[in-house]
Structure formats: C-alpha cells, structure tokens
Amino acid sequence: MRISIDHRTSYQYSKPVSFSEHHLFLRPRDSHKIRVESFDLTTSIESKQRWVRDCNNNIVLVANFGLQETPQIDFHCRMLIDVEQDNPFDFILEPYATTYPFRYLPHEAHALSPYLDPAIIPHSHKVLDWLYLAIPDVNHHHDIVQFLSGINQAIHRDIAYSRRDEEGVQSPNETLELRLGSCRDMAVLFIAACRHLGLASRFVSGYLFDPPANTANGEEHLFNRAVGSMHAWAEVFLPGAGWKGFDPTNGILTNEYFIPSAVAHEPKCVNPIQGKFFVKGGEPVTSQMAIALSLEEV
Secondary structure, eight states, X not given: OEEEEEEEEEEEEEEEEEEOOEEEOOSOOOOSSEEEEEEEEEESSOOEEEEXXXXXXXXXXEEEOTTOOEEEEEEEXXXXXXXXXXXXXOOOOOGGGSSBSOOOOHHHHHHTHHHHOGGGSOSOTTHHHHHHHHSTTTTOBSOHHHHHHHHHHHHHHHXXXXXXXXXXXXXHHHHHHHTEEOXXXXXXXXXXXXXXXXXXXXXXXXXXXXXXEEXXXXXXXXXXXXXXXXEXXXXXXXXXXXXXXXXXXXXXEOOTTEEEEEXXXXXXXXXXXXXXXXXXXXXXXXXXXXXXXXXXXX
C-alpha cells in the first residue's frame, strides 16, 4: 500500500517576528514495514535545511531562517510512503514474558530505564486507583497482551475524545478527573499506567491513515476518533516481540495504518514542530496556528 500525505501547518503572528532554528519531527520512521519514497518540505520564507538523527533515532529536519522577519510562516510537507500489511498479533513472546507480572532481563531493564520510570510523567498517582476499578485481576494476568488490550480499551471506554490544538499534554490525573482528553493525553495516561505496573512504554507521534467507508449516510471513517490531525499512541516493550503499539484513543492495537514519525520517553521531546520566535523590543505578540492534513492511498 502506498500512502500520500499532505501536511500544512501555518503560524500567524500579530506583528512581524524572527525565528530560531525549528526542529520538525514529521518524517516517518523507516522500518522493515515502512519505506519513505519521498519527503519534501517547503517553507513560506526561505530556509536552509539539514537532517539530524536525535538520541531516540528519530529523523529530524532542522530549518534555519536566518534573520528574516514575517507575520506568518507556513510549513508544507508532502510525502509518499510505501507500507506493507502488518498483523498486530503476529509475534512470539519470550516464555518468561507471556503473563503479568514478569521481570525484564537485566540488560533489558538497563536499556529501558527511561521508559520504566513513572516519575518522568508527573501527577499520575491516581492512575493505579482508576486501574484497579477498571481492570479485573490487575496483580496477576495469564495473558500479557490481553491484559494490555484491556487497559487500552478501558481508556477508550472511560475517556471521551476532545481535540486540543494548544501546546502541552494533560497530566494523567487531570485526564482522569475530566474524563476528557486528546489522543496525546490518552497515550500519556496509558504510558503512566504501564510504568506504574513495571512495563516499559514510550510515546509515539505520527499519522493514522483511516480510509473512508462508503455508507448510506455518505463517507464515514471506520475507527479514527482523531481524524484530520496528527495522531499519538503508545508502545510497550514485550520481550520477544519488541515495541508493540497500542492506541487508547481508538481502543485498538496498531497496524499498517499507523505511521510513526517520532518516539520518546516523554511527549514534549517529539512535538511535531519545535522552535521559538523573537520580537524586537520585547512587546507582547499573539499567535494563531492552523493545520491541514490529508492522507490518501495512491
């Protein structure tokens, strides 16, 4: 399957501003299932661009705008991705990791330490209280995948989806209190639950291709509550299987329709576009952001 992605992000300011270098976590991560055939970024003002691999092995595009000033800047990405079909259940776990709880081997635990520490995600002390009510037999489960799927589906059931374009992520406690959150809020809640249970988990930012289904009422999307924006989900490290994806926003395991662009131990490390703007004289400046995103099979 080949997927064309057209992604435009625009920032408008109340007066002309200049910019620091911007780091863009927008290019999909190549793997044995995903191959990026082409990727092109244009900006509304001239930019010098270079590629960098960060400490999480994400492929990051760095754009430098010099001293130019403008009241608006646009980032327009066009990419073509070749994706192989992926059965999310096609894996074999190590015998010691088929049930919950299990212990990672020492070399695994050492490498996974940033993904095991619940303190990295603050204000999550209410997660276990919710978990004991939402999931039966939390302390012991004979099937680790079924157990994680249950947590995934519990978040999908208990937390209503709300798109939020503002910066930042709600704490897990806040998401549980509001019973409302964006895809990144629900991913962080899932990650916090896993880390409190001793399971290594990480945050994933990327794209979700949800082909429309023709129905009597017109075109409707099959499963994506967050259609029209970039998506966020979580991955858990399962010995023998590696990093396996769980999408609490939609209550499913990830498959070939999920196209990751960046991973990290905490979400702020992989905000899709990162940078600063400057204004002469230090006067207050207001800004607005607009996003247009489309994914099509070609």
